[in-house]
Amino acid sequence: MATRRLNFTNRKRIRREDARISIVQAGAGFRMKANLRLGDYELPDDARVYVEAYRRMQHMRFDYGSPEKPGAVSETLLSVFDSPAGIRFRVKVVSGGAPRGLILAEADGLSPCGEDDAEEILDDLLTVRPDATLDDEFWRVEFDDEQFVLNLNPQFGDPGRICGSPEFRAFVLPAILREILVRIILVDEHHDAEDEFDPRSRWLSFLAMIPGAPSLDALSGDGGSDELYEWIDQAVAAFCRRHQLRRQFPAATLEGGES
Numbered sequence: 001m002a003t004r005r006l007n008f009t010n011r012k013r014i015r016r017e018d019a020r021i022s023i024v025q026a027g028a029g030f031r032m033k034a035n036l037r038l039g040d041y042e043l044p045d046d047a048r049v050y051v052e053a054y055r056r057m058q059h060m061r062f063d064y065g066s067p068e069k070p071g072a073v074s075e076t077l078l079s080v081f082d083s084p085a086g087i088r089f090r091v092k093v094v095s096g097g098a099p100r101g102l103i104l105a106e107a108d109g110l111s112p113c114g115e116d117d118a119e120e121i122l123d124d125l126l127t128v129r130p131d132a133t134l135d136d137e138f139w140r141v142e143f144d145d146e147q148f149v150l151n152l153n154p155q156f157g158d159p160g161r162i163c164g165s166p167e168f169r170a171f172v173l174p175a176i177l178r179e180i181l182v183r184i185i186l187v188d189e190h191h192d193a194e195d196e197f198d199p200r201s202r203w204l205s206f207l208a209m210i211p212g213a214p215s216l217d218a219l220s221g222d223g224g225s226d227e228l229y230e231w232i233d234q235a236v237a238a239f240c241r242r243h244q245l246r247r248q249f250p251a252a253t254l255e256g257g258e259s
Contacts, residue, residue: 012041012093014107019091021051023084023112030084031077032062032112036070036091041105043067046096053078055086067093067105085160086129087112109147125203126176128163130154139172141179147199148180170245174236181207181232191219213238 020035034051049064058080063073081087089112093105111127131151134140138156142149152159162168184190184200193204193216207213214234218227240246 011103012043012105014038014041014091014093014105016107016110019089019107019110021089021091021110021112023078023087026077029077029079030081031075032089033076034062034064034070034072034089034091036064038067038070038093038105041067041093043093043104044095044097047104048094048096050092050094051076052090052092053081053087054090055081055088084112085158125199125206126150126180128152128159130159139176141176141183143180143183143199148203150176169243174240174245177239178232178236181235185219185228185232186225191216207235207239210235210238210242212241 018037018040022033023030024033032051032053036049036051038049045066045068047067049067049070051062051064053060053062060078060080062076064070065073078084078087089110091105091107091110092103095102095104125148127147127149129149129151130153131140132154134151134153134155138153140151142151152162156162180203184203188200190198190200191204192198193201193208195201204216204219208216214231218231
């Protein structure tokens with residue numbers, strides 16, 4: 001049974017699809033761009049929108065004006081961060097009237113969006129962390145109640161560059177997806193795609209939107225593990241087709257030539 005979180009403050013939860021944040025190059029540094037859609041949340045006109053960027057002890061806050069038409073009030077240069085790796089974002093809508101400063105709506109733990117859907121998966125559904133304890137192991141997936149984490153061995157290179165490489169997408173990303181689905185469907189026996197607070201449900205919901213992916217209804221049947229493994233195979237295959245992973249990889253690399 002999916003775990004539901006109770007909200008005793010009536011604070012509204014801003015959906016991730018309504019708070020799309022990206023990091024772009026800005027000269028020698030980088031800045032934040034936020035695309036916020038808050039019109040459906042029935043927020044008061046005098047409320048104020050803030051976007052916060054944070055990583056460990058580093059923190060910056062940006063004023064994004066009113067909920068009716070949110071936009072950066074000033075420059076959004078992420079000046080306190082030496083690199084974009086590991087930066088997360090928080091969107092807050094704060095009351096302007098009494099009681100002043102009350103948080104009316106919020107989205108937390110937001111990862112920056114990638115340039116395409118494959119990068120977006122890593123950014124939005126999978127937290128990437130360097131892990132020097134992996135020794136000779138390249139990668140490992142971990143899961144807790146809040147998120148899936150992809151640990152990458154920094155001895156193989158910068159995790160950001162690794163995740164963006166065609167070799168990683170073609171050879172590693174499908175295996176990561178398969179391991180995550182085995183954990184969700186077979187180990188946890190979690191077949192609910194409706195719980196927006198559960199990262200396992202968000203993975204299943206994402207896969208349901210991929211053209212050619214197997215129906216989620218098949219997970220609620222009486223089929224045994226063989227049928228569930230077949231569902232996972234079909235989901236991974238649909239993901240690979242959708243993102244054309246074979247075409248993204250330069251075949252000449254395998255032949256020792258130049259791409």
